[in-house]
Each structure stands twice: as structure tokens, then as C-alpha cells.
Amino acid sequence: MKSAVIVFPGSNCDRDLAVCLRDVTGTAPQMIWHRETELPHDLDLIGIPGGFSYGDYLRSGACAARSPVMQAVVKAAARGVKVLGICNGFQVLTEAGLLPGALMRNAGINFVCRPVKLRVENNQNAFTARYAAGEEVRISVAHHDGNYSADEATLDRLEGEGRVVFRYAEAVNGSARDIAGIINNAGNVLGLMPHPERAAHLGQGADDGRRVFESLLGA
Amino acid sequence: MTNPAASTSAITPEIIADHGLSEEEYARVLRALGREPNLTELGIFSVMWSEHCSYKSSRIHLAKLPTQAPHVICGPGENAGVIDIGDGQAAIFKMESHNHPSYIEPYQGAATGVGGILRDVFTMGARPVANMNALRFGSPDHPKMKHLISGVVRGIGGYGNCVGVPTVGGETNFDPAYDGNILVNAMTVGVADTDRIFYCAAAGIGNPVVYVGSKTGRDGIHGATMASADFAEDADAKRPTVQVGDPFTEKLLIEACLELMASDAIVAIQDMGAAGLTSSSVEMASKGGVGIELNMNSVPQRERGMTPYEMMLSESQERMLMVLKPGRESEAEAIFLKWELDFAVIGHITDTEHLVLKWHGETVADIPLGPLGDDAPKYDRPALSRDAYKAWALVRPLDPATIPESTDIAADLLKLMASPDLASRRWIWEQYDHMVGADTVAPPGGDAAVVRVHGTEKALAITTDCTPRYCYADPYEGGKQAVAEAYRNLCAVGATPLAITNCLNFGNPQRPEIMAQFVGCIEGMADACRALDFPVVSGNVSLYNESKATGGGSAILPTPAIGGVGLLKDWRKAATCEFKASGEAIILIGGQDKGHLGQSLWLREVMGRKDGSAPPVHLTDERRTGKFIRNQAAQGSVTAVHDVSDGGVAVALAEMALAGDMGLYWPESLRLDHPGEELKFLFGEDQGRYLVTTVDAQSLLSDAETAGLRAVVLGQTGGDALHIGAHAIPLATLRAAHEGFFPKLMDGEL
Numbered sequence: 025m026k027s028a029v030i031v032f033p034g035s036n037c038d039r040d041l042a043v044c045l046r047d048v049t050g051t052a053p054q055m056i057w058h059r060e061t062e063l064p065h066d067l068d069l070i071g072i073p074g075g076f077s078y079g080d081y082l083r084s085g086a087c088a089a090r091s092p093v094m095q096a097v098v099k100a101a102a103r104g105v106k107v108l109g110i111c112n113g114f115q116v117l118t119e120a121g122l123l124p125g126a127l128m129r130n131a132g133i134n135f136v137c138r139p140v141k142l143r144v145e146n147n148q149n150a151f152t153a154r155y156a157a158g159e160e161v162r163i164s165v166a167h168h169d170g171n172y173s174a175d176e177a178t179l180d181r182l183e184g185e186g187r188v189v190f191r192y193a194e195a196v197n198g199s200a201r202d203i204a205g206i207i208n209n210a211g212n213v214l215g216l217m218p219h220p221e222r223a224a225h226l227g228q229g230a231d232d233g234r235r236v237f238e239s240l241l242g243a
Numbered sequence: 244m245t246n247p248a249a250s251t252s253a254i255t256p257e258i259i260a261d262h263g264l265s266e267e268e269y270a271r272v273l274r275a276l277g278r279e280p281n282l283t284e285l286g287i288f289s290v291m292w293s294e295h296c297s298y299k300s301s302r303i304h305l306a307k308l309p310t311q312a313p314h315v316i317c318g319p320g321e322n323a324g325v326i327d328i329g330d331g332q333a334a335i336f337k338m339e340s341h342n343h344p345s346y347i348e349p350y351q352g353a354a355t356g357v358g359g360i361l362r363d364v365f366t367m368g369a370r371p372v373a374n375m376n377a378l379r380f381g382s383p384d385h386p387k388m389k390h391l392i393s394g395v396v397r398g399i400g401g402y403g404n405c406v407g408v409p410t411v412g413g414e415t416n417f418d419p420a421y422d423g424n425i426l427v428n429a430m431t432v433g434v435a436d437t438d439r440i441f442y443c444a445a446a447g448i449g450n451p452v453v454y455v456g457s458k459t460g461r462d463g464i465h466g467a468t469m470a471s472a473d474f475a476e477d478a479d480a481k482r483p484t485v486q487v488g489d490p491f492t493e494k495l496l497i498e499a500c501l502e503l504m505a506s507d508a509i510v511a512i513q514d515m516g517a518a519g520l521t522s523s524s525v526e527m528a529s530k531g532g533v534g535i536e537l538n539m540n541s542v543p544q545r546e547r548g549m550t551p552y553e554m555m556l557s558e559s560q561e562r563m564l565m566v567l568k569p570g571r572e573s574e575a576e577a578i579f580l581k582w583e584l585d586f587a588v589i590g591h592i593t594d595t596e597h598l599v600l601k602w603h604g605e606t607v608a609d610i611p612l613g614p615l616g617d618d619a620p621k622y623d624r625p626a627l628s629r630d631a632y633k634a635w636a637l638v639r640p641l642d643p644a645t646i647p648e649s650t651d652i653a654a655d656l657l658k659l660m661a662s663p664d665l666a667s668r669r670w671i672w673e674q675y676d677h678m679v680g681a682d683t684v685a686p687p688g689g690d691a692a693v694v695r696v697h698g699t700e701k702a703l704a705i706t707t708d709c710t711p712r713y714c715y716a717d718p719y720e721g722g723k724q725a726v727a728e729a730y731r732n733l734c735a736v737g738a739t740p741l742a743i744t745n746c747l748n749f750g751n752p753q754r755p756e757i758m759a760q761f762v763g764c765i766e767g768m769a770d771a772c773r774a775l776d777f778p779v780v781s782g783n784v785s786l787y788n789e790s791k792a793t794g795g796g797s798a799i800l801p802t803p804a805i806g807g808v809g810l811l812k813d814w815r816k817a818a819t820c821e822f823k824a825s826g827e828a829i830i831l832i833g834g835q836d837k838g839h840l841g842q843s844l845w846l847r848e849v850m851g852r853k854d855g856s857a858p859p860v861h862l863t864d865e866r867r868t869g870k871f872i873r874n875q876a877a878q879g880s881v882t883a884v885h886d887v888s889d890g891g892v893a894v895a896l897a898e899m900a901l902a903g904d905m906g907l908y909w910p911e912s913l914r915l916d917h918p919g920e921e922l923k924f925l926f927g928e929d930q931g932r933y934l935v936t937t938v939d940a941q942s943l944l945s946d947a948e949t950a951g952l953r954a955v956v957l958g959q960t961g962g963d964a965l966h967i968g969a970h971a972i973p974l975a976t977l978r979a980a981h982e983g984f985f986p987k988l989m990d991g992e993l
Contacts, residue, residue, distance in 0.1 A: 033582065033583065076491060224681075
């Protein structure tokens with residue numbers, strides 16, 4: 025599988041995602057600097073990592089969504105290349121319009137970093153095929169703005185179309201309908217707040233996140 | 244503070260006093276220059292001779308600390324200490340205080356404390372891999388305390404989370420002595436290749452001096468001077484001296500510096516911390532035995548009309564000073580521009596051994612470097628004798644007859660587990676990204692944090708420790724204990740302790756009783772470091788931690804915070820404290836059970852008394868027990884390890900049970916050196932002890948006997964309650980007590 029990880033100024037989970045992709049897929053991803061305007065044509069996956077792109081200035085993900093490389097990501101997504109946005113990457117995807125809704129400040133106001141219980145709501149996609157539908161897993165979150173918000177019609181549509189992929193099984197950040205991760209209509213763009221790359225092997229305390237990458241490999 | 248419009252104003256006694264210089268020190272300035280200084284020069288002397296930068300009251304005592312060992316690559320004197328961790332790699336670390344700014348403006352004070360210590364570490368070529376902190380707050384019910392706690396924790400998280408360095412642990416204590424002067428000590432550990440370590444000594448006459456990072460503004464002017472005086476009633480009026488941090492810029496600065504450091508373009512590099520451009524330029528030139536000339540018009544400035552005085556004293560954050568090899572400027576500039584950071588050649592190295600500042604073509608300062616650095620004032624301040632100190636400290640001896648024979652042990656334990664000093668710190672560390680980097684093996688909450696050395700089997704163990712109430716009761720024993728506890732916490736995760744950094748927080752050194760605390764703690768630390776082969780490789784001194792704001796000029800408790808670093812050859816062998824499986828034997832190893840209740844948390848929290856001596860530390864036993872524990876962990880013959888410290892055996896057991904969500908049975912009569920004294924055994928804070936669990940008690944007991952260590956089987960794991968003698972304390976009750984304190988405090992329910 026050929027993958028790339030986008031690096032914005034202030035990204036700080038880029039290495040973690042790259043290491044995880046290398047370990048699980050056997051091939052190191054290309055690291056793509058935010059100033060690039062084109063992406064390699066044969067990519068299977070684009071990873072948008074966690075962190076604080078552009079220092080979270082303006083709004084989390086807002087500046088990154090307007091950086092040169094994101095035009096190329098939007099085009100690649102339209103071609104069907106899979107895009108995985110984790111944490112700040114999810115925020116970037118919503119700001120870029122690749123996914124609906126927005127990630128607001130956590131309801132509890134504070135930054136929250138801990139393992140949380142998630143339910144895999146949908147395994148009929150390239151990102152979660154290796155999970156059982158309804159399976160409960162533990163993956164850590166680490167965010168200040170993870171409170172998923174969208175209007176009722178959008179939320180109903182996401183639910184109706186089976187696009188809520190991960191749902192919190194405990195109170196975390198006040199997200200509407202406990203949404204932790206959603207997918208686009210075409211099924212090739214996933215955004216989620218939890219960090220599967222931090223739960224890729226048991227040395228990290230849990231390996232529940234590994235199957236996201238194994239699913240991609242098998243797809 | 245007088246804010247000069249120009250650098251040529253006449254120097255009046257008021258201006259000298261405003262700059263925190265004594266008459267005697269000003270006379271010394273006159274001798275050093277052979278003339279009157281101008282205002283810029285006076286400002287430079289003022290910050291360089293501040294306690295914060297010159298260590299003038301502490302230097303002669305710091306020299307007592309052992310700093311050498313075969314694994315020490317670089318001891319105190321550089322930006323941070325460097326130790327060898329094998330395979331051509333080094334760990335680089337330091338701890339530093341940001342106390343005064345954090346009291347005045349807790350979010351920015353704590354955040355810039357983290358930023359400053361990170362720079363000390365990556366300046367030397369290391370990628371920062373872990374942050375730790377040691378926090379001391381006042382009484383939880385003090386009207387200002389919730390604001391301070393919340394601000395400090397958010398500030399540490401806000402900065403560390405954004406730069407992407409995990410905050411993996413620390414310690415937090417409460418005592419009314421910190422009501423008007425909280426302590427925020429931040430520690431960073433980084434990893435570098437031993438052949439890629441960068442130092443600050445400038446070299447090469449004519450080499451360019453380069454400024455990188457953020458622009459210079461008017462923030463933080465005189466921060467170092469502020470940090471070198473007691474708080475008067477007007478602490479709030481000092482707010483403009485607090486710097487404002489930008490962790491995003493710091494992240495860019497880390498990446499840009501490390502990228503440039505991969506080449507050989509850098510001769511020397513120094514971060515601009517306290518006293519900013521002044522101390523960085525003076526230190527680089529002094530260390531290199533050269534001179535330095537800076538053109539102030541070239542300094543990147545955030546505001547218009549800044550004077551050399553302001554530029555030299557600004558403590559704007561996220562800035563570095565470098566000396567480059569000649570001709571390498573454009574290569575370096577390209578890297579910094581890529582990361583969208585300022586880059587400016589602002590001067591060059593000279594052979595004058597003077598600091599010379601030019602502005603609009605004129606010389607606006609010309610100071611010989613000697614008097615600013617090595618020949619700065621140094622004081623041997625008077626200290627009370629040990630006996631005179633004891634009399635002053637008013638610590639009453641603990642009369643055994645005044646301790647009740649029995650009490651409700653279950654109620655006492657619940658009270659202790661819910662008390663501010665022992666309650667779960669989850670509310671704090673869940674606000675820190677403690678996992679970024681994906682190398683955190685042991686999250687906060689254990690004896691020491693364990694972080695993998697990226698891409699290797701190795702791991703670093705890191706801990707911060709100090710028990711200020713012991714240090715107050717007996718500075719010498721307290722200093723020893725702080726080092727010994729750091730040692731113990733590293734051994735408890737299976738790591739070999741290698742070296743320490745320290746952050747010495749004390750009151751006003753011009754008071755003989757405070758100097759007695761300082762000297763006593765240093766001497767205790769020195770003896771412990773020597774006996775444990777655990778040298779000091781870096782450190783920081785923070786004096787004048789006193790506040791008149793709370794009425795009375797009260798000093799903090801003496802707080803020599805220790806940051807210990809150890810090495811695990813295989814991160815998979817890291818020991819953790821939680822009970823793993825039921826039916827395992829629980830064994831107490833090492834030390835002696837004298838039932839030392841003096842200065843114990845039980846005595847303070849349950850009886851409301853602060854009496855008695857600090858528990859003594861037996862250093863040879865400490866070392867032997869630590870080695871035994873490490874070996875057992877490495878062999879995998881223990882399933883859990885936890886050191887016995889605050890709150891004694893009962894609290895340690897409760898912590899192991901909560902962490903593993905598994906109870907214990909201790910049905911036998913307590914095995915005591917002094918039968919019948921259940922209370923003393925459970926809550927005594929005798930030193931040098933560990934609790935372990937094992938599936939093979941016989942072989943562990945026999946190993947302990949061979950090693951000459953005492954080992955006592957206390958009971959076994961299992962169930963969902965602590966069954967201690969006739970008591971049964973449900974884990975759920977214990978957990979509610981333990982987890983409740985911080986959320987309730989911060990929600991205003993306490």
C-alpha cells in the first residue's frame with residue numbers, strides 16, 4: 025500500500041502516524057510538506073495527522089484547510105484516494121469541507137487525554153472492515169476541540185446513511201450523538217478524534233487501533 | 244520600574260535601587276567599568292548579577308554537589324546535563340523553576356516555564372521526548388488557589404500539548420506555606436546522538452552571531468530581576484514582567500534547529516531564556532573566552548522604537564542565539580525561512596573579551612565580560628547552625644504517649660486517600676497529552692514515568708520528588724530523602740538510576756534560617772548523591788520565594804525538587820505498581836519498620852499535627868535494596884512493584900489495589916517489629932521500603948535473605964476490598980474517596 029502523511033507546521037503526530045503505517049503496512053509513507061501543490065498519483069492513502077497545525081490559530085484546522093497541499097488532497101479524494109484524518113486531521117477535513125460538521129471546544133472546557141471506550145458502528149467500509157459491527161474498543165483521545173457538532177438534519181443524514189463509524193461509549197467531550205468518527209458519502213474519507221496510531225501494539229497499552237490500518241491494507 | 248527613553252539618562256540612586264543592585268554592587272560596577280555606566284549597561288549588570296542569573300548566594304554551596312560519574316558526558320554549567328545511555332545516544336535533561344511568573348499570571352507563567360526548559364534541552368541538540376513537572380500549591384481552600392491550579396495546569400498542557408512533547412508525570416503538593424508563592428518547576432528530557440551535542444561556548448573570531456526564532460518585544464523586561472526579590476503587596480502590578488509564550492513557534496523552532504543541527508554549520512548555540520539577549524550573548528562569549536559585538540539595529544523587533552536597553556532585557560520567548568561557521572549563513576537562513584521563523588545576523592565574535600553593543604553606528608554599551616559572569620558577586624551568607632535552626636523551626640518532638648493506641652484504621656485510610664497530597668491526580672494529567680510520540684510505556688500515576696527511546700528497546704525512567712515537610716523539619720535528612728526517593732522511584736519501575744537534575748526552591752537567602760535550610764538540604768543531597776552514585780548534572784536555584792501578599796513575609800517550605808533519570812535496557816521489563824492477578828503474595832522488602840510517624844501524613848491529616856523528626860534515610864541500605872528490586876524486575880520474578888512513601892504501607896497497598904482494581908487479604912496478625920502497634924506499622928513513613936507481588940514467594944524470600952534484606956509476606960491479592968486485619972474497605976469506596984478530591988475542588992464542591 026502506498027501512503028503519504030501530510031505535514032503542516034505544528035503537526036505533531038506525523039511521525040507517530042508514519043511509524044504506525046510503516047509497521048503495519050510494511051512500507052514507510054511519503055512525508056508531504058504543506059507547501060506542495062501536487063501529490064504522487066499512485067497513492068492508496070493520505071493520512072492527515074494530529075497535532076496543532078498552524079498552532080490552532082483562528083480555529084483548529086482552519087488554516088491548514090486552506091494550505092496549498094489541501095487543494096491536492098481534495099482533488100485526490102474526489103478521485104477516490106482514501107483519506108484518513110486523525111484528531112487535528114479530522115478538524116482539517118471538516119474545515120476543508122470533505123466531511124460535514126465541526127469540532128467545537130470540549131463540553132468540559134478542558135483538554136482531555138485518556139483511553140476511551142468506542143463502539144464500531146459501521147464495519148462496511150475500507151477503514152473498519154477488520155472490526156465486528158457493534159464491537160467495543162479502547163482507543164485514546166487527546167484533544168481540546170473534539171465536540172462534534174452539526175445541524176440536526178446533517179446528523180440524521182449521517183445516521184441514516186450509516187456514516188457514523190465510531191461512537192463514544194462513554195461521556196468524553198459533549199459530541200452530538202456521541203459521534204467520534206464519520207465517513208464521507210463515497211466511503212473514502214474518514215475523520216475521527218481518537219488516535220488509532222497510539223493503540224497499534226500492546227507496548228502502547230492497547231492495540232485496538234491497529235485494525236484501522238490492517239483494514240486499509242486488506243481493502 | 245523606570246522605563247528609560249534613551250540609554251544615556253543620568254544614573255541616580257533611585258535608578259540603581261530600581262535595578263535591584265545594592266550600593267556595594269554598584270560600587271563594583273564602577274570598578275569594573277572604570278567609569279559610570281549608562282542605563283543600558285546598568286540594566287545588563289542588573290540582570291546578570293540578579294540572583295536568578297548569577298547564583299550569587301548559592302554558588303559556593305552548589306560546589307558541594309557531586310557531578311561526576313563515568314556515564315556523565317556534561318555536568319552543570321551548560322544549558323542542561325548530558326548522560327550516556329549507550330549505543331551512541333545521550334539523555335539530556337534539566338529542571339527549572341517558573342515560580343514568580345506563575346503566581347502572577349498562572350497560565351502564561353507555567354506555559355513559558357515549559358517553553359524555557361524545552362529550549363534548554365533542544366539547544367543542546369536533543370529532541371525533547373518527555374516533560375515532567377513539580378508543583379506546590381497553597382491551601383486548597385485559599386481564595387486564589389483554584390484559579391492558580393487551573394491556570395498552571397492549563398498552561399503546562401497548553402504549551403506541552405501543542406509542541407507535541409508528552410507530559411508524562413510529576414508531583415503536586417499542597418501546604419499553606421505556598422499560599423502567596425506557589426512553585427512551578429518544569430523538567431524536560433531529550434535524546435540526542437553523542438556525536439551531535441551542541442554547547443554554548445562561542446569560538447572563531449569574526450564568526451557571525453545569528454538570531455533566530457520570534458521577534459523581540461517589550462514583554463518580560465526585568466523578569467529575572469523580578470524573580471530575584473520577595474513579593475511585596477503589589478504582586479499583581481508585576482504582571483507586565485511576565486512573558487507570553489507561543490508553543491506553535493516553539494514547535495517550529497525545535498524542528499528548524501534540529502534540521503540545522505543535522506549539518507555542521509553551528510559552532511555554538513544558546514537559548515534566550517531569563518535575561519534574554521543579555522545572558523545568552525554574555526554566556527556564549529564568556530564560555531568561549533572571546534568577545535562579542537552586536538548591532539542592535541539588526542535585532543528583529545516586534546514593536547517600533549525599542550531601545551537597546553529594552554532589547555537587551557526583553558524576555559520575549561522562542562528565541563535562540565547561534566554562532567555559525569563563516570559562510571554558512573544562507574544555508575541556515577533557508578531552513579529558518581522554510582519554518583517561517585525570523586533569521587538575522589546581528590553581530591560577530593571578537594577577540595576583545597568585551598560585550599559591545601552598536602546602535603545607529605554608535606557604541607551604546609562596552610562591558611568587560613569577566614565581571615558579568617565568572618567574576619560576578621558571590622556571597623557566603625550567614626546560616627544558622629543545625630541546633631539553632633531546630634530551635635527556630637519550632638518542630639516539636641513527637642511524644643509516643645500522645646499517639647492513640649488504636650483508631651479506626653479504615654476511616655483513617657479513606658481520609659488519607661482523599662487528602663490533597665494523596666488524592667488521585669487524574670484531573671491534572673488527563674489535561675496533558677501524555678502519549679504523543681507514541682513511546683509512553685507507563686503513563687502518569689506510577690512511581691516513575693517510562694518512555695521508550697524511539698526506535699530502540701531501551702526506555703528512560705523519569706521521576707520528580709521532594710518531601711518539603713521533611714526538609715523543613717530537618718533540612719539535611721530532607722535533602723537526603725528527596726534524592727533517595729527519586730532513586731527508589733526509578734528502581735521501582737526496574738530502571739537503573741543514572742543522574743539527577745534539581746530545582747532548589749527556597750526563601751530569602753539573606754535570612755540565616757533560610758540559608759540553614761539551603762545549606763542543610765544541599766549537604767543532605769550531596770551525601771545521598773555520593774552514596775547512591777547518582778550525580779547532579781544540571782539544576783536551577785530559585786530563591787526569594789516569600790510573599791508579603793499573604794501577610795507576614797512568610798517563606799515557602801524548603802523545596803529542593805529532584806528530577807531523576809534512569810535507564811531500562813528493555814522497556815518490556817518495566818515494572819508497574821498495579822496488582823496483576825489474584826492469589827499472588829504481597830511482600831514488603833527492605834528498610835526497617837520502626838513505625839516512624841514523625842512528619843507523617845497520617846499525623847498531619849488525621850491528628851492535625853506537624854510534629855516529630857523527618858524519617859532518616861540509610862543510604863547503604865537504600866542502594867542495596869534498590870539494586871535487589873531492579874534485579875528482581877529484570878528477571879521478571881516480581882509482578883508488581885511500588886515504593887512505600889507518603890502515607891506508609893497502608894497507602895502504598897491501597898494505591899496498588901486501586902491501580903489493578905483488585906483487593907487484598909491480609910488476614911494474619913500484623914508482623915511487626917513492635918507487636919501491637921498496628922497504626923505505626925500501617926502509616927509510618929520509614930524509608931527504603933518497597934512492596935512487591937510475586938507468584939513465587941519462597942524464592943523471593945530466599946533471594947532477599949541472600950541479599951541480606953528483610954522481606955515480610957503481608958498477605959495476598961484478590962477480592963474487591965482491602966481486607967486488613969478485621970477491617971474490610973471496599974475498593975469502590977476507596978476509589979470514590981481517592982478520585983473525588985480534584986474534581987470536587989475544581990467544581991467548587993469542597
